[in-house]
Amino acid sequence: MTEQIKATEAVEQTVEKKEEEQEEKTQERSPFLDFSTSIQDNDLVLAWLTRDNTKPIRPTANGAFHTRFGSFQHNHILASKYGSQIPSSSATQTGYIHVLHPSPELWSLSLPHRTQIVYTPDASYIAQRLRIRPGTKVIEAGTGSASFTHALARTVGRKGRVWTFEFHEPRYQMAAQEIAEHGLSSVVKPTHGDVCKNGFAHSCGETLDASAVFLDLPAPWEAIPHLKTVVAKSKITRICCFSPCMEQVHRTIEALQKDQWLDIEMVEVSCKRWEAHKEMVRKPEDAIERLRDIKRKRTAGLNKRNARVEAERAAAAGREPDAEVTAAAAGSESVAPLPTDYNPWGKGKRIHEGDEGYEWKNVSKVEAELKTHTSYLTFAYLPPPMQDAE
Numbered sequence: 001m002t003e004q005i006k007a008t009e010a011v012e013q014t015v016e017k018k019e020e021e022q023e024e025k026t027q028e029r030s031p032f033l034d035f036s037t038s039i040q041d042n043d044l045v046l047a048w049l050t051r052d053n054t055k056p057i058r059p060t061a062n063g064a065f066h067t068r069f070g071s072f073q074h075n076h077i078l079a080s081k082y083g084s085q086i087p088s089s090s091a092t093q094t095g096y097i098h099v100l101h102p103s104p105e106l107w108s109l110s111l112p113h114r115t116q117i118v119y120t121p122d123a124s125y126i127a128q129r130l131r132i133r134p135g136t137k138v139i140e141a142g143t144g145s146a147s148f149t150h151a152l153a154r155t156v157g158r159k160g161r162v163w164t165f166e167f168h169e170p171r172y173q174m175a176a177q178e179i180a181e182h183g184l185s186s187v188v189k190p191t192h193g194d195v196c197k198n199g200f201a202h203s204c205g206e207t208l209d210a211s212a213v214f215l216d217l218p219a220p221w222e223a224i225p226h227l228k229t230v231v232a233k234s235k236i237t238r239i240c241c242f243s244p245c246m247e248q249v250h251r252t253i254e255a256l257q258k259d260q261w262l263d264i265e266m267v268e269v270s271c272k273r274w275e276a277h278k279e280m281v282r283k284p285e286d287a288i289e290r291l292r293d294i295k296r297k298r299t300a301g302l303n304k305r306n307a308r309v310e311a312e313r314a315a316a317a318g319r320e321p322d323a324e325v326t327a328a329a330a331g332s333e334s335v336a337p338l339p340t341d342y343n344p345w346g347k348g349k350r351i352h353e354g355d356e357g358y359e360w361k362n363v364s365k366v367e368a369e370l371k372t373h374t375s376y377l378t379f380a381y382l383p384p385p386m387q388d389a390e
């Protein structure tokens with residue numbers, strides 16, 4: 001009997017696996033959900049120009065990407081793998097870019113800003129506090145530039161759902177287009193509507209049963225009363241409200257308390273990136289040698305000019321040029337060529353961090369500016385109306 005049960009279970013598992021594989025094959029590919037090493041025609045590629053400048057591009061045959069670091073041929077990008085360094089094809093510019101695979105983290109650095117956005121330090125903290133994981137159903141308002149929407153979509157995956165609301169029509173349309181272009185339509189449902197006035201079910205067209213709610217709105221306290229009807233009935237629902245000022249936090253807390261949300265807590269994420277690298281030890285002797293180089297160059301230049309002027313004058317007067325002046329110029333030329341090796345105090349051969357033959361010390365520095373829209377995060381949870389909580 002047990003053997004029979006085991007055999008039936010095995011058959012069921014195989015059928016389930018095949019169904020899942022079939023489902024995956026028929027599903028739309030998304031660069032935010034599916035990883036690939038090769039770059040296909042019109043794929044989304046994030047071109048990393050500098051630390052503060054990442055641009056989204058879609059390479060197509062014979063196209064080019066023009067930057068102040070040079071032009072980059074799309075054919076070269078299409079023949080490369082994600083992660084590659086691409087040199088400029090311009091004859092006069094020697095710059096390069098890196099072509100990176102999209103991720104919500106990189107997208108938040110390169111997306112077209114339509115509003116303030118949620119950056120990765122906040123996004124990752126919020127996602128883990130709301131216990132968002134594959135399969136979670138989330139309500140988000142407003143969509144804004146859809147920065148956090150991408151992070152949510154990647155975390156909940158194809159078995160989850162993100163209902164995102166935006167009342168500003170052009171912003172809603174741009175977000176909806178982006179979500180479709182990024183192959184996220186099966187995960188994210190963008191809706192155009194005012195959640196403070198009309199709630200979440202209105203105009204969404206789907207039955208909502210979210211266990212996580214994220215509100216990045218100027219007046220979350222007006223949206224909170226609409227939540228009870230659209231959150232999960234059989235498990236705990238967690239909420240995070242993202243507000244830049246304390247008055248908003250107070251009003252949010254009042255609204256949460258009124259609707260029996262529990263464990264209300266306010267947190268601020270102050271994330272600072274630390275950088276560690278090697279710095280070349282610069283000795284005073286090197287500085288002195290550099291000053292000597294400058295003086296030698298200046299004297300040689302002066303002597304040459306004096307000799308040229310003297311030669312012209314002598315020729316005009318029909319006499320021999322002054323021997324002392326000519327000798328001084330010749331003397332400068334015969335001085336050993338200036339050192340071409342690297343001098344940490346001046347110009348010279350290009351050295352890469354950590355190269356052998358030089359003295360290095362380990363240094364670290366903290367990022368001066370925070371690349372995050374510092375806001376107060378108010379968290380709470382709502383138990384399910386029934387007793388069989390998760």
Ligand SMILES: C[S@@+](CC[C@H](N)C(=O)[O-])C[C@H]1O[C@@H](n2cnc3c(N)ncnc32)[C@H](O)[C@@H]1O
Pocket residue numbers: 115116117118141142143144145146147148149165166167168171193194195196197216217218219
């Ligand atoms: C700061 S932005 C959200 C940014 C978003 N979290 C991101 O990471 O890109 C706030 C958005 O909420 C929208 N909004 C404000 N009040 C709203 C309401 N009552 N209903 C729907 N959207 C609203 C605004 O139009 C704005 O686009």
